[in-house]
Each structure stands twice: as structure tokens, then as C-alpha cells.
Amino acid sequence: MRYVLAIAALVISGVLLLLGIGQRTFLAGPAEISYPVQIKSETGYAAIDGKEFAKVPGQANVVVRGSEAFVSTGATRDVQGWLAPFAHAELSVDQNKEKVLSAHVAASSAAEDGEDMSPIDPRGSDLWLESRSIKNQGSGTEKETLRVPVALAEDQSVLIASNGVKPVPSDVSLVWVQDRTTPWAGPLLAAGGLFAVIGGLLYLFAVDHDRRGLGPRRGRRGPFQGIRNAFRRRNKKAGTVKSSVEPPVAPMRALRRGTIPALGLVVALGLSGCSASYWPDFSPQPTKTAPTKDSTTALPPVPVTEGQMDRIADQVSEVAGAGDDSLDAEALKPRFDGDALAQRTANYTIRKAIPDYGVVPPRITKDRLDYELVQTTDSWPRTMFMTVASESKDDANTQGKDESKEGSSPSLALILTQETPQENYLTSRVIALRGGISMPQAAPAEDGTALLSNDLESLELPPGEVGTAYANVLQNGKEAPEADSFDLTTDTLLDNYGLARAQKAQQESDAKGQTMKFSVQARQGDLEPVALSTGVGGALVATTVIEEQIVDSAGGRFKPQAAGAVTALSGLTGEQDVLVQEVAHQMLFFVPNKSEHKKIELLGVTSELVGARNSL
Template sequence: MRFVLAIVAFVLAAVMIVLGIAQRTVFLEPASTSLSTTVTDDVRFAVIESSALTALPGSQTLTITGADTVFAAYGRSGDIKAWLADEPYADIRQVRNTARLSSKLTEVPPADETSTDVPAVAPEEKQSADPVGSDLWLQEFNGKGSLTTTVNVPDGIAVIVASDGTKPAPTEITLTWPIDNSTPMAGPLIAGGGVLAIIGLILYLWALIHLRRSHGPRRNLPRGPRMPRLPRVPRPKSIKASEITGPRRSITRKLIASVPVLLVTGLVLSGCSADFWPSSPATSDAATSATAAATDVPQAVKDVPPPAVTVPQLERIVRRIAVLSTDADAKLNGDALAARFTGPALEQRLANYKIRAAIADFPALPALPASPLTLTLPQQSSTWPRVVMTVIQNADDAAVAPTAIVLRQETPRSAYLIEYAVQLEAAAKVPDVAPATIGAPIIAPDSKLLLLPPGEVAAAYADILLQGDKSPSFALFEVKGDTFRTQVGLDKKNEKRAALPTTASIDFAAAVGAGSAVALATNDSGSIVAVSITETETVKPVDAGATVSPEGASKALSGVSATAKGIQSTYGDQLLFHVPAAGSSEKILLLGYAQGLISSTELP
């Protein structure tokens, strides 16, 4: 019976091990599935729609071939369509209710037939069709001859494919998704088979031992008639049983020696991969990586426009601008600077370049830090222009005041340009704002929902700089912590007037600057408002034959050493305020500022 049980155990062990191995070999399902399509139309761009990317669950591996240079980038579907504008492109999407991809030439319809799904785009001049480096992309990839990359994007995200924007787009596009081909029963079957093999071996040894014992001494038989004694013959030399059968333990040793082999084999086969064993979905690596990859992508919120940028997207943009501005500051290259600066920020920096070219030791403006972004507030917008505000801390020197910048993108193919760049006040507390994944709505310049409409903030503050506490707007603005007012306010202007020789006079004026008023909503129903002011100082001689001699920066910009007509110097002020909601007991608070001489000219 013991032999029968041992045989049964060996048979079951063999079946379980073979079945477990078969699950990982002959019965193993593919690890991925793919869908492919060919771009037959001679177009420069192809768009892989969201329906194609999410045709199957899991991360998407893109394989693109068919061009010397291959470019791909993913972004919001509406942003990609806006960037393409009137460019024809190959539309790649999933065929409804089938596991196939289609490629169809799509051309923008006439204006009265344009789909409302595509964001409105302001009229723009024909711009470069090279998609590389666009600020709209959440991530971009490049390759030579072919490109293979894995992304994990949710619904609403599309991929734009191109060569260099002038040559036809790559023709072969394949999407691959991973398939869960784990065999959670393979490990238990192989391990269980190994255990049964050991049990069978033990039963077999037990049966052998029992069989040996059953061949021992037997009881004596009844005596028969006594036979006559035969002659005694020489007694042969006794032979030990071990000399006939060998050592009794040899069989046992051989059998026992096979046990480690079975154990090692079972462990190697059953323990080499987590795919062999049951696992909880909560600990799946695929699920974890999918979640991590999706965090960079803006999620749609019902009835709320998406944020203009994501934090990683803005980090890349700021890094590019920081590198460009650092190089431009060192080389005094105004043309390069104009590629990323505009408005008051550009005007002040260009003037600084001109002054430094004439005065070698004149201080440069504070360098733009590249990181980290301590606050990011993008506008909620699907249209253009778009606005983003962010605060950047100097990673090299924590004592340096953080820099707040306001960026503007005029059209889908335009780059984000810095319109305002200010240093925050030491005592300024930036109000709470919405998370960057949600963004903030833009506040209209004439909004009556604030203590003062954004479009009137610059004029009101300019009047305070001229009249001090005599200004009708004085009570609206917080005095405490406003260091800019102490530097250029009425008291400082009176000091300049008193220090001027009696042979000359000085007049001060202030007006709203050329920069647009940018206002983004805060959580307290107020707004962060960026504005610009221009202040002018006009110095004239009052006696006949007297002259005025500008010095320093004023002399560098005007190119005049002495004049009998007079000099007018213009300063550009960039200002950042927190304007509370209408009816609030709080006052308008200056958060940061930047000032510099932007022009100096001889009076006509």
C-alpha cells in the first residue's frame, strides 16, 4: 500500500509541475498587444487622438518610423488642434467598436463650420511650423530614423507626430499596450508538486524499510526424524552482508541526495518572478507607474476651463527662459532677450544693457532664477492670450528675495514671454491661491467686485507717489511694509527738490505704464494684480546761460554731457499688488516691485 501511495504522490507531483511550467511556456499569453496604422497622405503632421491612445487600458508605447527625423509630443487635444490652426494633418483614431486604427486626412473647415470643440485662436501672422520646443507641449521626444517611447496619458490628451515641420510626417505608427499575462497559479502548482514529490519520496523510503524488515528471522518448523550425522566438512569463511549488497545506507543516501535537487528546481521555477504568484491589485507596479505618470497631465473639471500650464510644463519653460536670460545678461544681447521678454520687463532690461555698455561697473538687474517654483498660478483658459504667474526662489542664496514673474502667451505658436519680473517685499505675504491643477480665472480690468478695479490700481498708486497722504487714494493702500513708497514717494521727491541748485528746477510726473493690467483671482475673492507705472523727472535750468549736466545712467542713455534745454528721465515701475474683495476691511497691499531708468532725453 505504501508503494501505491508513493506512486500516486509522484504522479500527482509530475502533473502539477508540468502544468505549472506549461502555464509559463506553451500556455503563456502575449505580454502586450499592438495596433498599427500607416499615414498615406503626404502631410507634415499627424495627430494620434485620445480615442486611439486609450483604446486599451494601461501605458502606451509609441513606435514611429518612416522619416529621417522623428518628433512626437503630447498635450491637450485642444492645444494641439489650436497649434495646427489651418494645417492639414492625418487624424489617427480608433475605429468605433473595433480594435483597429484609422488614418484620415483632416483639413480645417471654413470659419463658419469650425467645430466649437477647437479653442478660439486670435488672428496671427504665419509663424514657424516647427513643433520642436513649443511651450504648449507637456512632454516632447525626438529620434533619428525611428522613435520608441512609453507614456501614460488619460483621456483628453493627444500626440502630435512630425518630422521637422517642413518634410512629410513619419508614415508608420504603432501603439502597444501591456497585457497582464501573469500566471498566479504557476508558482503554487510547481511548489505544490515539489512538496508532493518529497512526500512520495518519504513514502517510498518508508515502504523499502518496511520491506526489508519483513525479510527477517522466521519461527522454527516442527522437527522430523533424526538423520544420521554426516561427516564434518570445513566451515567456509563467513561473508558479511555488506560485501554482497554493499553498504545498506547507499540506497538511502542516493535517494536522500535527490531531495535537494527537487527542492532547488522547484524554488528556481516557482520563485523567479512575482508573475508566478497571486498578488493584490493594490501592489501592482503597473498601477503605481500609471498613477505616477498621470500626475503631470491636467485633468478636466466640469464647467471649468483647464489651467493654462501644468507645474512640470512651467518648470521647463522657466528653465529655458532662465538659461536664455543669463546668457543675454552676460553678453548684453537685447535681440536674444526679446525672444522671451516683453512689455515693462523687456523695457527695463534693455535700458540696463545700454547703461552697462557705457558704464562697465553699473550693476546688472537681478538674474532670473531657474528653480524652484514656490507658487504657480495659471489662468483657467482654453483660449488665447494666456497668462501665468509664478514665484521663484533663488536656490543658490535663500537670502535673496524671491522673484515673481507674470508670463503671457499671445497665440498657440508663440512662446511664453515675461511681461513682469519683480522682487517680493520682505514682509509681503502672498494670499492663498487655487492649486496649480485648477488655476484661477482672470479678472476683468473694470471689475467692480474688488476694492478697486484692476485697471485703476496703477493710476491710484501713481497719484500717491506724487501727492502722498493728500491723494484721494491714500486710504485704499497699506502703508506698513511698503518700502517702495519710501524710496520714490513724495518725501523722497521733496529731498531731491531741496538738493537741487537754485539755478535749476525739477518737476515730477507719474502715469500708467504701457504694460497691461493682469489680475488673477485669489481664494479670498480678491486678486493678485500686476501693473506698470512710468515716472518722469524733468530738470531745467532757470537762469539764462545755465546748463544742466546729467550724470551716470542718465548721461549714458541720453548721450548728453550738458544742455541748456533740460533733461527728462523716465523710470519704469513694475508693481505687484494684492487687491482685496469689494467691501473688505483690508487694504491694497504691495507685494513686490522693480524699478529702473528706461530712458533719458534732452528736452526739445
């Protein structure tokens, strides 16, 4: 009976160990499931909704191989918006056929001139959350894999393309990596090892019981006495052998040598089951609650993530740095537009002609500051307000020499707009924030904000009228009726520009006996103002005021001279009957709600000579 129990325990041990090992080998199933992609149409783009990936369990991957292959992930609304003007393939997963099917989708709309938009390269778009492309664009043999996040299942999609002109790479597949955790392998291996030990002990007890019956009854004490007696008898018989023969190994040492390999096997199997993937997870799982959607209070999404904002800031800084170093305005166009581009273009033109020109725009860095506003919207255009640190030429030259001195370069406010899905965010205004000010309280960037209408009446002034009102103050001085709407206690711009500057120049001219007439005209610029709600009352309004500084000879013999920066911008030289210099003031205001009975505050301004002419 003892032998039956020992053999049964060893048989159970073998079965359990076989099952435990099988969990990790032949019973584990495939490491991944792969579906080929069949794209029948010769389109340059293919898209697959994240919901399709959820049809197959496992971690989804997109595998592409081919020259100039490109894969990106983005919000479904953004991927669809980007693809809308182009014919493309829409992919879907067929579980029954175990492959990915393709449906052709025609371009949704045509351009105003009746022509379809030409295909473009999707690389570098601000819409993508993550993107990868084949680095070796010659051989077409390199394989690139993009791991699709689990969060992609709901509101994100994948775009597969080449360079837009070439068709989608033919070697594309979707691969789902399977979960290889085997929570019962550990218990099975441990139980198998335990039964092996029990079976071995039962077998030794059975053998010991039989051996005890063969020897003398006296002195049968201690564990396994029968086995030890058997070894003693063997030793006595071995004692008759000639002395030249080596003595037999001690019985207990032989026993240990026999048991060490068995115990080693058990220990090895036990240690192999120490991995967490071998054992069940009994920790409490977090409960998932579906978000409640209220159609009456649902807000549009925030269209950019922190990662996208970092990438945009980095590229704006890189493009601006390249333009500043080369004084080439063309280098700015991938990321600049509007008044920001006009300001730097004029500055570059002057500095090319006058290398020691004193006005040098602060270098835009990629260091984002903690104040941003992002328009919540699922359509286009999209607007974003971002603050970044800047660096002056002096700051760059003194880096590492005396870091205790605080740099004089201002913080910068950037107004960026993405007009269409196929375009990137372009910087339309760069405004230097005034030192010592406190930015108004605003909602976090991840909560988003609203782009306000320029005729909104609930603010102290409608956003579209703020620039015009300040232009009147600039032209007519602090006694202008519009001055009552502004907090001018710390406004130094009015002391250096506008009417104050014209009056000072007139006094100096009169003191010299000259007959020239100095005057100023100001107006709001042609670029539309941008108003963003702070979310907690009031709005930030970015606008541009164009100041025309006029010098008229008034028919006298004293005439204004065109030279220096004026000549560089206009080509005019020497005496002119009339000389008009255009200065652009890119301005940022905080406009409070009308109910607060507070005045409008000037938060920042960037002033630059942008043009000159000899006529009114």
C-alpha cells in the same frame, strides 16, 4: 495498489509541473502586441487620442524610428489647440484589422492676412507633459520609445512629428506590452512538487512492503526495514569478492545520493515559484469611483502641472542668466516680453557703455517659492503668477564663504503669459518683493484661480485703475485724493521717486542759485494690468507706472546735462533745454474686496531707467 497510488501521484505531479512551466512559456501568450501606423497624407504631424490606447489591453508604447522623430504627450485640449492651425493626421486603432488607421485633418483657420501658419518644430513647447526625440539626427537608424502612462486613456493625447517641415516618420508603430504575470504558475508548481514528494514516498513504502516479505521476520523494526535488509544481503554477497575490490557504498548513503537530485529538482521548482508574479494577489483592491460632474459648478482646468512649472522656471532662469552674462537683449526674447524685456534691455544698454553702472538686476534663479497662482482656463491667453528666489552679484561671489549671512537679493514675482498654443509662456513683468511683507493668503496653485476683468467693481479699486491712481499719488504726493485708497505707512517708493524726488532736486538747485525747474509726471504704462484672484478674497494686481522726471532750463542760462546713463540710452550729450528721463516702475499690489474696507498694499516694485529724451 501501493504502486498504483505512487504512479498516480507521480503522473499528477508531472501534469501539474507541465502546466506550471507552461504558464511561463508556451501558454503565456505574446510579450507584446504591435500595430503598424499607416499615415497616408504627407503631413508633418500626427495625433492619437488617449482613448484609442484603451482599445487594446496592456501598457501602451509609441515606437518611432527616423531622422528628427519626435513624440510628446499632453492634455488633449492642448494637443488639439497646438495642431489647429496645421494640417495633420488623426490616428485611430482598428482592432479588427490590427493596425492604426489615419485620417487627414485640414487646418482649422487661417491667419488674419489670409495666409496659413507655417509649420513649426514642436520641440520645447510648454504644453507637453513629456517629450522625447531622436538624438542622432543624421543616420535615422536610432529607435526611440516613449512609454505612455496609464492616465493617458482619458484626457491626454500623443503627438508624433518630425521637425514640422518634414513628414511624420514612416516607421511608427504602437506597441502594447502585455501583462506577463501568471498567478497560477506558483500554485501549480508547488502542487506538482508536493505530489512528486508524495509519489516518491508512496513508491518507497511500496518497495519496502515487498522487501519485508523476503527477509527474516525477526528484527523488522524501524523505517524502510525491508529496503535495508535487501542492502544487507547485497553486502554479504559482496563480501566474497577479493579484497582488492573497493567495498560497496553504504546502503543509506546510496539512498541519499539517489534522492538528492530528485529533492533538488523539487526545491528548484519550489523556489522558482517564489516570485510575486507567480501567485494570485488576494490583497483587497481599491474601489474606483467615477468622479461626479456637475455642469453648474464645473471649473475650467488648471493648464499646467508641477512638472511644467518646474521646466518653465528652469528655462526662464537659464535665458535670463544668458542675457545677464552677455548683456544681449536678443538672448532674452525666447522667454521675456513687455516691461520685463524693456527693463533689462535698457539696463544692458547702459552697462555696455558704463561697465561700473550701479544698477544690476538680480539674477533670476530656478528655485520656485511656495506662492503661485495659475489661471484656470482651457483657452488662450493663459496667465500665471510665480515667485522665485533671486541672486545678486555679491551673493554669487560670496557663495560658500559665509553662508551664515543672509543674502540681500529679494524674492521675485514673475508674471508670465502664454498668448497662443504655439507660443511659450513669456515673462512680461519681474517685480522685486518688498522685504518683511507677508503675501496675502491664496488658494493652492493646483486649485487654480481666475483672471479678473480690469473693470471689476467689487474690489477696492477696479484693477485697471490701480496703476492710474498710484501714478497720481506719485506725481502729486501723499496729499493727493487717491492716496486714501493706499496703505502708505511703509511705502518707501514715494520718498525716493515722484514728487518727493523732484522737490528735493529743486531745493538743491535753488540752493546753488540755478534757475532750472524740476517736475514730474506719472501715468500708467501701456502694458495691460494683470489681476488674479487670490481665491480667498481680494486680488493681486500687477501693473506698470511710467514716471517722467523733467528738468527744464526755463529759458535760463543753467541747463540740464545729458551724460552717463542718459547718453547711453538716448545718444544725447551736453546741455539740453529740456531733459526727460523715463523710469518704469513694475508694481505688484494686493487689492482687497470693497466689503473688507481695507486699503491697497504695495507688495513689490522694480524700478529702472528705461529711456530719455530732450522734449516734453
